[in-house]
Amino acid sequence: MPRIKSVVLFFTFALTLNAAAQELNCDVTVNTEKIPSAQRDYLRDFESVVENYLNNTKWTDEDMGGEKIDCMMSIFFIASVGENRYTAQIVVGSQRPVYVNNEKSGRNTQILRIVDEKWEFGYVPNQPMIKDDFRFDPLTDVLDFYAYLIIGMDLDTYTELSGTRFLQRALNICNQASATSFGKDWQSGAGTYSRFGFLDELMNLKNQQFRLSFFTYHFDGIDLLAAEKLAGLDRMMRAIESIAEIRQKQDPRSIIVRTFFDSKYLEIAEVFLAWPDRLVYDRLVAADPGHQGTYDDYRRR
Numbered sequence: 237m238p239r240i241k242s243v244v245l246f247f248t249f250a251l252t253l254n255a256a257a258q259e260l261n262c263d264v265t266v267n268t269e270k271i272p273s274a275q276r277d278y279l280r281d282f283e284s285v286v287e288n289y290l291n292n293t294k295w296t297d298e299d300m301g302g303e304k305i306d307c308m309m310s311i312f313f314i315a316s317v318g319e320n321r322y323t324a325q326i327v328v329g330s331q332r333p334v335y336v337n338n339e340k341s342g343r344n345t346q347i348l349r350i351v352d353e354k355w356e357f358g359y360v361p362n363q364p365m366i367k368d369d370f371r372f373d374p375l376t377d378v379l380d381f382y383a384y385l386i387i388g389m390d391l392d393t394y395t396e397l398s399g400t401r402f403l404q405r406a407l408n409i410c411n412q413a414s415a416t417s418f419g420k421d422w423q424s425g426a427g428t429y430s431r432f433g434f435l436d437e438l439m440n441l442k443n444q445q446f447r448l449s450f451f452t453y454h455f456d457g458i459d460l461l462a463a464e465k466l467a468g469l470d471r472m473m474r475a476i477e478s479i480a481e482i483r484q485k486q487d488p489r490s491i492i493v494r495t496f497f498d499s500k501y502l503e504i505a506e507v508f509l510a511w512p513d514r515l516v517y518d519r520l521v522a523a524d525p526g527h528q529g530t531y532d533d534y535r536r537r
Contacts, residue, residue, distance in 0.1 A: 260383060261304035262290040267312045275316050278361050286311070286379065289365040295383050295402075305390050306331050306344070309382070317356065324355045326378070329499075330386045332393060332454075336462040345458055347389050349499040350382075352429065354421040374418045381409045381431055392447055393454035400439075407435040429491055437492045446492055449478040453500075461507065469511055473519065476504065480523035494526070501527040505534040 264287040268276045286309070307330035314323045331344040357375035365376050384406040388399030410432040413422040423432045437443055453475035460468035483493040497504075501524060508516050517535040521528045 259295060259304045260290050260386065261306050262287060263306075263308045264290065265308075265310045267310070269313075271313045271316055271322070278320065279313065279322075279359070281361060282311075282359060285365060289367075289376070290379060290383060293367050293383070295387060305386055307348075307386050320360050321356070321358045324357070326352045326355055326382075328352065328382050328386070330390060332390055334461075335459045341462060345454065345503060346499050347393060347454075348386060348495075350429065350434070350495060352378075352431070354430075356418065356421055372412050372416050372418075374413075374416075374421070377409050377413060378431075381406050384409070385435070389450075392450055394451075395455075396451045397444075397447055403435065403439055406431075407439055410435055429495070434491050434495065437487075437490060442486065443482055443490075443492065445478055446482055446496075449475040450496070452478075458503075458507070461510075465510055466512075469508065472504075472507070473516070476523050477519070497524040497527060501530055505530050509534060509537060 264283050266279070266283040266286075268279050271279065290309070291304075307328070309329075310327040312325045312327075314325060316322055327350070329349045330347045332347055333340040334343045334345050335341060355374075355378055357373075357378070359375060365379075367376060367380060384402045388402035388406065391399035391402065410422055413419055414432065423430050438447070453472055457468050457472035457475055460471065479493055479496055483490045487493075504520060504524075505517075505527075508520065514535050517531045520531045524531070
């Protein structure tokens with residue numbers, strides 16, 4: 237089949253698939269070891285409540301079914317700071333299948349991995365979690381924020397900029413949070429991760445090449461490897477260098493660029509073992525010097 241027809245068919249398939257994949261299949265784990273044992277009973281059902289909220293809430297305004305986005309949240313309680321109030325850290329990740337033409341290859345590619353170190357919220361056992369777009373809640377709005385971020389970035393890997401409306405919803409939550417007493421948890425100093433900082437960068441038009449390259453890396457790159465390995469690798473490399481250019485020419489402290497490479501460096505190092513010349517790892521180090529040790533290790537394989 238000519239490549240152009242294959243792209244059109246796969247493009248149509250991917251749109252259909254993701255229309256069905258905008259609901260979540262989230263695996264939630266909770267660690268309460270740092271919380272005094274007398275208070276852990278109050279958190280006994282927290283894991284299942286959060287998981288049910290994420291997986292059973294309708295995150296889109298369309299009638300959708302079928303496959304869901306595989307994702308995870310690991311929540312580490314840090315301290316109890318008052319009656320039914322806690323501080324925690326959260327690790328968020330998501331992945332999607334890698335395709336060969338229109339079929340799943342059996343492999344997955346990680347889309348997102350974020351470590352969020354600032355989360356303060358209240359939780360009362362047996363109190364239901366309710367999604368409310370018009371009232372800020374420090375617990376559910378963090379969950380909503382990451383649900384929309386996961387959906388938006390997943391969509392961006394199938395169709396250029398198609399996750400915009402969901403990413404905008406995540407940014408709207410950031411803006412709503414900034415007007416509350418919890419605003420400090422949503423913003424931080426330049427160059428360090430914050431929810432607002434990440435979304436503000438991601439949605440800024442001057443960084444649009446990040447999202448376009450993010451699409452190229454996945455749809456025109458990693459999904460092409462099985463059928464046209466060198467062409468897929470070449471497009472992945474161009475996408476990687478385009479993303480790195482944001483940090484090199486615009487913002488050396490870019491949060492979105494750092495998050496991309498923190499999520500992808502192992503995958504990048506492994507797939508480029510198939511490149512004909514090991515000098516390719518020099519280009520990878522130039523694009524992502526923070527993970528030079530890994531690239532040097534794969535260079536020697």
